[in-house]
Amino acid sequence: MNSSATMQLPFQPMLSDEPIQIIRMGGFFNEPSLLPHRHSFYMLYWTTAGTGLHLIGFREYEMLPGRVFFLQQNQVHQVVTYPEDGYMVLFNQMYFQAFLKHNQQMEQTGLFDYFNRSPFVDLDETMMHTFSYIVNMLKEETAKVYNMPLNQHYLSILLLYAGKQHLQSNHFTENSVQADLMRKLKILIEANYKKERFAPFYSEILGLPTRKLNEYAMSNMGIMVQDMVAMRRLAESEALLASTDSSFKTIAYELGFGDSSHLWTFFKKYKGISPSDFRQKYKQINENAQTDKGCI
Structure with a gap:
């Protein structure tokens, strides 16, 4: 018996052929989709202004200023209401695997753990400034001629900062x-x-x-x-x-x-x-x- 159940889920591919994309939340959507769906890619959602409601695995999470969500490839989610502004960082499996290759201890750990009931981290003021700088640098580079090593570097820094702050905030032991x-x-x-x-x-x-x-x-x-x-x-x-x-x-x-x-x-x-x-x-x-x- 061959089941096609998984294939029937709404499935969102990358929005362009670029392997990494930066999108501003503010004004991007006419209205949020209420349909649970999956992605063929990974995402960081970073709220910078306003509030929203995010469902990941049918559990509700508030989107608050300074809060960063990590979304796994194929993970079911829906954004019921979008915040006033923020950034969505989309990246493909190649980029995430390159990050894990040099940071194996982060795989299925903390923020990147599929079993995690807190799939977000709240950035402090210092980290907010750091994130803003790196996201803007990444946005500038993705608008230029494709430069994978530099883009990978900036993305890895974002993931490392978010991942390490999540571990610290939740008192996880990283290397035991x-x-x-x-x-x-x-x-x-x-x-x-x-x-x-x-x-x-x-x-x-x-x-x-x-x-x-x-x-x-x-x-x-x-x-x-x-x-x-x-x-x-x-x-x-x-x-x-x-x-x-x-x-x-x-x-x-x-x-x-x-x-x-x-x-x-x-x-x-x-x-x-x-x-x-x-x-x-x-x-x-x-x-x-x-x-x-x-x-x-």
């Missing part, structure tokens, strides 16, 4: 043995969550007893490995239910539940409502959403 282990675990879960939902699969690959891996997960994440996998499956379930017309059976197959009854039980356990009630909640939004060609 456990932090590195959790980073590797999250990468494994992201690659295997649809098929492998039990801890022994991950503990065997990481070379640890399952009990010890669960202890580390509880210490660092507050939940055990199986629940980490469940949270990732839940996020994908929400996305497919809200943004596709796929049957419960198709979604269950797509996410490795076997049949719709298992999906139903799982969703009700972790979300507190049934899949049909969740889908109905977003049905009117999806029907009324007016997608804009430039919507991101």
Whole structure:
């Protein structure tokens, strides 16, 4: 059985052929899109004036002056209301992988962690000035003849500053043995969550007893490995239910539940409502959403 559920999600490509783009929020959209969607690229949202409302994985976050969001490739989100002004920095996978190549400790850590419930950082006044300077330099360079090394340099500085301040603000330990282990675990879960939902699969690959891996997960994440996998499956379930017309059976197959009854039980356990009630909640939004060609 071949499922096309994932492909039915609204999917936004880069707005031009350039691998990195800087866009001002102020006045760019006629109206925000209310339809949850994915991107083929990564993004930084930086609010400089006014407030807005951002949903990432169907969780609400305020867009406040000085607040920077990082959005993963393929991560489901929607901006319900845009702030008065700010910057959106769009960049492709090549740029992000180049950043991680020289900063491996940042992968699936802090701001760049798919499991992170605080996917933003609030810049202090000093960092606001630094961000403003670097973004403007990056904007100037992207308007010139394409210069990948320099553009990559400026983008990496932005990501490093945002990532390190997020770690400091949330009191994360950046280089401990456990932090590195959790980073590797999250990468494994992201690659295997649809098929492998039990801890022994991950503990065997990481070379640890399952009990010890669960202890580390509880210490660092507050939940055990199986629940980490469940949270990732839940996020994908929400996305497919809200943004596709796929049957419960198709979604269950797509996410490795076997049949719709298992999906139903799982969703009700972790979300507190049934899949049909969740889908109905977003049905009117999806029907009324007016997608804009430039919507991101």
